[in-house]
Amino acid sequence: MAPPFRAEHLGSLLRPNELLEVRAAIRDKGISAEDAGLPAIEKKAVGEVVKLQQDLGFKAVNSGEYNRTRFWGLLWDEIEGTIRLQDAEASMFRLYHPDVVSLIEKDRKVFPGESVIAGSKLSHNPSKSVSNLNELRLVQEFVPKSEWGNIKLTMIAPSWFHMRYKQGRAYTKEAYNNDADYFADVAKVYKAELEMLYEAGLRNVQFDDPGMAYFCSQDFRKGWEEDKDNIGTWEDLLDAYIKLYNDSISGLPADLHTGIHLCRGNFIGGRHFAEGAYDIIAKKLFEELNVNTFYLEYDTERAGGFEPLRYLPKNKYVVVGVISTKLPQLEDKETTKERIYRAADFVAEGRGQTREEALKSICISPQCGFSTHETGYPLTVDDEKKKLSLVRQIADEIWGEP
Secondary structure, three states, X not given: OOOOOOEOOOOOOOOOHHHHHHHHHHHHHOOOHHHHOHHHHXXXXXXXXXXXXXXXXXXXXXXXXXXXXXXXXXXXHHOEEEEEEEEEEHHHEOOOOHHHHHHOOOOOOEXXXXXXXXXXXXXXXXXXXXXXXXXXXXXXXXXXXXXXXXOOEEEEOOOOOOOOEOOOOOEOOOOOOOHHHHHHHHHHHHHHHHHHHHHOOOOEEEEEXXXXXXXXXXXXXXXXXXXXXXXXXXXXXXXXXXHHHHHHHOOOOOOOEEEEEEOOOOEOOOEOOOOOOOHHHXXXXXXXXXXXXXXXXXXXXXXXXXXXXXXXXXXXXEEEEXXXXXXXXXXXXXXXXXXXXXXXXXXXXXXXXXXXXXXXXXXXXXXXXXXXXXXXXXXXXXXHHHHHHXXXXXXXXXXXXX
């Protein structure tokens, strides 16, 4: 069986204290990663978390994102032509963008922390773009070569450092004249990155994309329409992002499984960033975005009902995220199974299939990662294990497949 698998999880897992402590020492004491012993501790932690996933019965194992301090990793820092901004001026940003709304406190004049723009033409440099490759190779050390194709690597959406910025501010005037030229080069970079990772054995990639879920937010759409600096409608932006994805993955080998996680945010403390049903984008997204699988968050009523799944084409899959990574309480197994069956009924209705036929295109997962940043989450490792075990148990009872 190839990806997606009936039981999935979405990437980040709670980090062990030993890893957090050595990272804190590097940050607070200014010592090097080597002097702090980070490579050995990181390798040990990744080996243990791979075994945890294997023991729980998950096929699409990953690093738990232990190599990263944040879910988006270092890819954009490694792209030639980018500039990292620290505490950038708030005037650069769309102040109605959900991330920005959450992170720019009232009356603050800057966006806290780091953000990236294109300072010159973007390009892919294999000798510099190493973080994803190193992460993949580290996981491969703990997985039999015959199962390397199951390993899942999460990658940040190609539009991640575009949507938050005001019109034309994702790049300098010296770099690009317009969004279309910028997107064309971003797509080339992503395609080159994926080709490099494919050569190293990657066959399963999940794009993490909070921005795509933000189109579901009425507040974001209203803010876009009121922003007189924008060129075009929010629908035009959605079309541009779909094209960006399709250009990024076009021509890649057919056995590279691609998926997109529409993330609504699982920030420190379990905060979410966006609300709104998938209805307004579902038909266009499912039909026009050329990925194999959609990972959708359905842990609360914020995401609306399963009705948009009517539009899922017969050649695509949906991983239904019905287990919360924000709340420690364990979901009721039978109630959750009924939710999966309801989702299948809408897929079946749209395709003219039986429930049993539709279930072949459906999988189950938690709604998001457990630790999209390093620390500050309400669940314990024991809670995490119980949640993942429940995902595996439900998958076994509904499908009896990996």
